[in-house]
Amino acid sequence: MPARPRAALLGPAEVRALAERLGTRPTKQLGQNFVHDANTVRRIVRAAGVGPGDVVLEVGPGLGSLTLALLEAARSVVAVEVDPVLAAALPGTVAERAPALAGHLRVVAADALRVRAEDVAPDGAPPPTALVANLPYNVAVPVLLTLLERLPSLRTVLVMVQAEVAERLAAEPGSRTYGVPSVKAAWYGRVTRAGAVGRTVFWPVPRVESGLVRLERHDPPATSATREEVFAVVDAAFAQRRKTLRAALAGWAGSAEAAEAALRAAGVDPAARGEALGVAELARVAAARPAPAPPPARA
Known part of the structure; x- marks a missing residue:
């Protein structure tokens, strides 16, 4: 299979210029911290292990930094964005910076906590097989667990979350960080840490460190309980x-x-x-x- 065309990824100057053109700034309310480092987004795509057979669900694409890198590797990307300005602008950004890949993107303007299977795979469209996202830190765990529940087609997950949350999600029984998120994530699959991400690759620079978490789905434990x-x-x-x-x-x-x-x-x-x-x-x-x-x- 021929390699996908490369996209012109967003750097710090491009991210700020695009935000200024749209008249928008990252908001704490929506947990927005935009990645502006090409090496980081390509590293995330590699860690996710997505390939040309994958339909990737991305939550909170923002200005499109990670979206562009995902389109280089995956069959298609379904991007769920709650900010209406950013949702409306994303197709144009992809058409401008990766015109050959623009037809492989679909944007769903919705809250990820309310999205349903038919929203991301309507009218017989292939359902998402992988979740890859820089999740808003204030709702990362609820979004992750909600999507795993509602989208059984997801087989792999690679998400960027607050480092402390990454530690909790991947914690084993007996660990001081083991708790409710650890157990509920383990219901759906095997969770492991997939590396750290420095603060300087974001705009604005967050006050906390970030980490990557990978989940490989498996069947839940055999039990008569729901x-x-x-x-x-x-x-x-x-x-x-x-x-x-x-x-x-x-x-x-x-x-x-x-x-x-x-x-x-x-x-x-x-x-x-x-x-x-x-x-x-x-x-x-x-x-x-x-x-x-x-x-x-x-x-």
């Missing part, structure tokens, strides 16, 4: 980290005694704490939840 039921256990188990699971799950189970019974049925020590358990063990606990007692019969 995802919602498992996630309810996860939320309860980590709501008060210092408590034993017997105490932490008392409200979820109906009593401390019922929680202990469910834990023992799942083969889990009731004196353990949530951070000691992996997603498969928590799924077993969810499946062992006792049925609620029937209401008393009326006289």
Whole structure:
């Protein structure tokens, strides 16, 4: 297969000039920090491992720095952008800087937390196979988990998030950073760190360091419990980290005694704490939840 044409990527001067032309500036409310370094965006594309067979979903493309690099490698890109000015401008930027690739881009002007499968793959269009994005840091985890839930076609993920969030997402049981995001991400796939990103490649320069996280999707743990039921256990188990699971799950189970019974049925020590358990063990606990007692019969 012939190589895709190269795009004229955006540098610092081009990013600022484009923003000025559009009359826009990055806003803290939307978590906007635009990448302006060509080496960084090409590094992200390499780390994502996308190829000519992939339909890439990009969330928050902004001015198009990463979009242009993704179009060089992927079959097509579906870009979801909540900012209406940026969403309207992106096709023109691609047509100007990568005219041969412009037909491989589709922009969806929407909030990623509300986007549905039919929004990103309408009328029989191929669904996205990979998520690659510089996620807005203020909603990174909710966006990631929402898209994994709604788009089962996603097989791989490579996202840039705040370094602390990257650490939490990839944390293993027993780690001090292991918690709700770690377990819920693990429900969908194997999560690993994929490198650090310096602050100077962004405009404006953020106050925090950034990191890349990769997820390779796999089937969820075998369990009779639903995802919602498992996630309810996860939320309860980590709501008060210092408590034993017997105490932490008392409200979820109906009593401390019922929680202990469910834990023992799942083969889990009731004196353990949530951070000691992996997603498969928590799924077993969810499946062992006792049925609620029937209401008393009326006289």
